Amino acid sequence: MNLEELNATATSERLARMKKRHHMYVCVGTACQALNSEQIAKALQAALKQSGQSSEVEVKCVGCPGLCSLGPLVEIESQINGQVAPGAAEDERRRSVLYQFVKPEDAGEIVAHLDGEPVKRLETPLNQPFFTRQTKIVLEHCGKIDPERIEDYIAVGGYQALLKVLTEMTPQQVIDEITRSGLRGRGGAGFPTGLKWGTVAKSDPSAYPTNVPEGIQSRKFVICNGDEGDPGAFMDRSVMEGDPHRILEGMAIAAYAVGANQGFIYVRAEYPLAVKRLRTAIRQAQRAGLLGSGIGGTAFSFNVDIRLGAGAFVCGEETALMASIEGGRGVPRPRPPFPAESGLWGCPTLINNVETLANVPPIILKGAAWFASIGTEKSKGTKVFALTGQVTNTGLIEVPMGISLREIVFDIGGGIPGGRQFKAVQTGGPSGGCIPAQFLDMPVDYESLAKVGSIMGSGGMIVMDDSTDMVEVARFFMEFCMDESCGKCIPCRAGTVQMYRILTKIQEGRATRRDIQILEELCDMVKHTSLCGLGQSAPNPVISTLRYFREEYERKVNGAQGSEVSVGSEEWGVGKLTAHSA
Amino acid sequence: MISTITKTMTSTPTAPGRPTGNGAVAATPSDRLAGDKRYKIIEATMRRYGYQGHGLIEALHSAQEAFGYLDDFTLKHISRTLHLPPSKVFGVATFYNLFTLKPQGAHTCVVCLGTACYIKGAREVLAAIEGEYDVKAGGTTRDSQLSLLTARCFGSCALAPVITFDGETIGKVTPTAVAQQIAQRLAAVQQAR
Numbered sequence: 175m176n177l178e179e180l181n182a183t184a185t186s187e188r189l190a191r192m193k194k195r196h197h198m199y200v201c202v203g204t205a206c207q208a209l210n211s212e213q214i215a216k217a218l219q220a221a222l223k224q225s226g227q228s229s230e231v232e233v234k235c236v237g238c239p240g241l242c243s244l245g246p247l248v249e250i251e252s253q254i255n256g257q258v259a260p261g262a263a264e265d266e267r268r269r270s271v272l273y274q275f276v277k278p279e280d281a282g283e284i285v286a287h288l289d290g291e292p293v294k295r296l297e298t299p300l301n302q303p304f305f306t307r308q309t310k311i312v313l314e315h316c317g318k319i320d321p322e323r324i325e326d327y328i329a330v331g332g333y334q335a336l337l338k339v340l341t342e343m344t345p346q347q348v349i350d351e352i353t354r355s356g357l358r359g360r361g362g363a364g365f366p367t368g369l370k371w372g373t374v375a376k377s378d379p380s381a382y383p384t385n386v387p388e389g390i391q392s393r394k395f396v397i398c399n400g401d402e403g404d405p406g407a408f409m410d411r412s413v414m415e416g417d418p419h420r421i422l423e424g425m426a427i428a429a430y431a432v433g434a435n436q437g438f439i440y441v442r443a444e445y446p447l448a449v450k451r452l453r454t455a456i457r458q459a460q461r462a463g464l465l466g467s468g469i470g471g472t473a474f475s476f477n478v479d480i481r482l483g484a485g486a487f488v489c490g491e492e493t494a495l496m497a498s499i500e501g502g503r504g505v506p507r508p509r510p511p512f513p514a515e516s517g518l519w520g521c522p523t524l525i526n527n528v529e530t531l532a533n534v535p536p537i538i539l540k541g542a543a544w545f546a547s548i549g550t551e552k553s554k555g556t557k558v559f560a561l562t563g564q565v566t567n568t569g570l571i572e573v574p575m576g577i578s579l580r581e582i583v584f585d586i587g588g589g590i591p592g593g594r595q596f597k598a599v600q601t602g603g604p605s606g607g608c609i610p611a612q613f614l615d616m617p618v619d620y621e622s623l624a625k626v627g628s629i630m631g632s633g634g635m636i637v638m639d640d641s642t643d644m645v646e647v648a649r650f651f652m653e654f655c656m657d658e659s660c661g662k663c664i665p666c667r668a669g670t671v672q673m674y675r676i677l678t679k680i681q682e683g684r685a686t687r688r689d690i691q692i693l694e695e696l697c698d699m700v701k702h703t704s705l706c707g708l709g710q711s712a713p714n715p716v717i718s719t720l721r722y723f724r725e726e727y728e729r730k731v732n733g734a735q736g737s738e739v740s741v742g743s744e745e746w747g748v749g750k751l752t753a754h755s756a
Numbered sequence: 757m758i759s760t761i762t763k764t765m766t767s768t769p770t771a772p773g774r775p776t777g778n779g780a781v782a783a784t785p786s787d788r789l790a791g792d793k794r795y796k797i798i799e800a801t802m803r804r805y806g807y808q809g810h811g812l813i814e815a816l817h818s819a820q821e822a823f824g825y826l827d828d829f830t831l832k833h834i835s836r837t838l839h840l841p842p843s844k845v846f847g848v849a850t851f852y853n854l855f856t857l858k859p860q861g862a863h864t865c866v867v868c869l870g871t872a873c874y875i876k877g878a879r880e881v882l883a884a885i886e887g888e889y890d891v892k893a894g895g896t897t898r899d900s901q902l903s904l905l906t907a908r909c910f911g912s913c914a915l916a917p918v919i920t921f922d923g924e925t926i927g928k929v930t931p932t933a934v935a936q937q938i939a940q941r942l943a944a945v946q947q948a949r
């Protein structure tokens with residue numbers, strides 16, 4: 175497809191859409207699908223057929239619109255009957271109603287009320303802060319388009335950015351645009367994306383020995399990291415399931431900028447729906463000539479393959495992920511050389527996470543200045559969070575950087591249910607920390623979160639109320655890191671086990687003050703001597719809970735009957751080890 | 757993924773290469789490869805990657821999907837076909853959590869222990885199931901009917917705490933009601949048989 179054909183498809187799709195009086199969007203995201211939302215779509219279609227309205231009403235199965243805790247959700251967009259001012263904008267001619275907790279049995283009633291008053295008992299207001307306080311860039315199409323139809327994506331401007339880049343811009347101009355936008359990696363550490371692209375673009379594939387398998391032509395690679403391992407986070411999943419073409423487009427633009435012809439999407443096998451939708455999207459894009467050789471009639475070729483993870487958290491780490499794509503155990507290796515110079519099969523490799531890549535097409539279309547106008551001085555754009563835990567509205571949100579935690583938890587999230595008190599919010603998963611109430615008014619951006627001992631992470635945000643035991647939270651994350659440590663380096667392999675044992679001891683009331691001291695020493699050692707990010711950040715949940723909720727640790731220790739000599743550490747010689755290194 | 761595993765398991769109660777009823781051992785390797793269509797599926801996967809080493813994980817995925825677990829014979833077959841040392845194949849198969857070398861029960865219940873579920877009491881849910889079915893997480897009941905597994909996040913955190921039964925997601929479970937919910941489903945599938 176070239177630009178004209180793309181525009182023609184978009185126009186005819188939009189025209190067809192305007193002919194329908196009503197549009198029904200049924201969420202078939204993971205959470206709603208688990209509640210049988212596909213049956214709702216079928217029931218709605220049946221009810222429409224019965225009332226003879228099939229041709230005027232469109233039923234679309236869409237990705238997650240965000241408010242999963244009220245799911246299954248059905249949104250209905252209708253043309254307003256009667257007078258509309260001539261020249262009114264498209265959205266002034268329409269009104270929307272959102273229905274919550276929909277069951278297939280409700281279909282008849284919903285259809286009967288299409289042209290009249292909405293069904294009161296199912297309606298949930300669309301003007302609640304959950305929706306009005308968000309700014310959607312990455313998620314703008316989730317919940318609006320059918321992720322299994324490329325035409326839907328094209329109708330909302332899809333692949334325009336890719337063709338613009340291929341026909342009007344040089345690779346360097348693309349990199350400059352991304353750099354100017356201030357986009358930073360959304361996978362955790364927040365490395366500037368433009369800088370990363372620039373490094374890969376400059377890297378010479380022959381600088382390091384390579385062993386690319388036969389049949390793969392490219393000598394540079396683009397990898398989309400969809401190995402969302404952080405437990406309690408599902409942002410990337412929603413994008414992959416709700417708007418898969420967006421990721422392909424972002425990857426293709428990145429590939430053009432850095433000079434790669436082959437890309438890989440590394441997805442967790444635990445996300446079968448995401449895998450299926452991505453596969454469909456790749457097939458459709460290839461057929462439309464938007465992936466493959468000679469994209470959009472230009473000389474640029476780019477192919478994308480999917481690789482499945484197999485349940486190893488460490489594979490979120492770049493070098494481990496590449497080892498896994500090569501077919502081996504996902505074990506990290508020391509850096510340098512960095513993947514940007516010598517990555518997959520020794521070739522220069524660009525690794526970006528799903529959300530980062532999904533930000534690319536709008537930046538190209540609307541310009542770096544537009545993107546840079548959102549957010550704060552150093553953190554531009556928006557961030558998607560999976561808001562879960564003890565909060566009224568759980569689900570997926572996208573907010574501008576710099577918004578305060580209070581707004582997220584109390585306005586968008588609707589506060590703490592059950593008359594309880596807010597205690598802390600955990601961000602960054604096993605690599606992050608707990609942020610206590612005193613920082614509720616702090617802006618959410620990379621630097622501020624780091625200052626209070628947490629990280630932005632990939633976007634898990636878990637709200638905890640006053641019933642939460644913080645030592646238990648620390649122990650939970652330590653157990654996770656202990657299980658997921660790949661075992662390559664000793665500080666992480668042995669250190670996480672030791673820390674977990676001490677935390678268990680504290681929980682069981684057998685620990686002494688000395689144990690807390692050893693725990694702190696271990697945190698310090700594991701943090702500074704581990705090989706990869708998993709080990710380096712594993713102590714973070716302990717460090718941050720010790721920093722803000724130390725009295726909880728002390729209360730448990732003071733009540734303990736244990737002797738002053740810490741048996742656990744003597745047994746393993748850890749006491750001595752840290753004493754020497756101190 | 758899990759649902760496919762279970763489906764395969766229920767349709768093929770005897771795993772490949774097990775001693776047959778009268779004590780005779782299954783046929784020679786080449787017979788076994790020729791006689792079992794499921795090896796064709798694995799073959800197709802390996803061919804897609806040009807029989808090269810980087811297709812190993814995908815090959816293991818399709819093997820596990822076809823057989824429900826990875827047995828010695830299949831691992832060695834993959835190692836031979838891809839020209840990889842068995843140590844590498846076993847190393848990879850044991851490194852990743854999703855691969856299992858043990859046959860599973862007829863039905864699978866997975867309890868999510870991800871953060872969101874944990875905060876909402878997933879541990880108590882797990883304990884309730886363990887108590888009711890007298891099985892530890894990672895194990896299978898003595899009658900081979902139910903395997904109890906744990907996972908880190910299904911991505912349905914909004915419904916926390918979440919479990920799955922044969923791939924069906926059950927959200928907002930409670931320690932008191934969960935055993936009943938599983939029992940109902942077990943009874944339903946057993947009756948359907």
Ligand code: SF4
Pocket residue numbers: 488505506658659660661662663664666667704705706707708709710
């Ligand atoms: S820090 Fe942990 S996960 Fe990373 S290489 Fe070392 S042992 Fe493996």
Ligand code: FES
Pocket residue numbers: 201202203204205206207237238239240241242243245246247569
């Ligand atoms: S999955 Fe339906 S609203 Fe999130």
Ligand code: FES
Pocket residue numbers: 405406407868869870871872873874908909910911912913914916917918
């Ligand atoms: S933490 Fe249980 S589904 Fe995400």
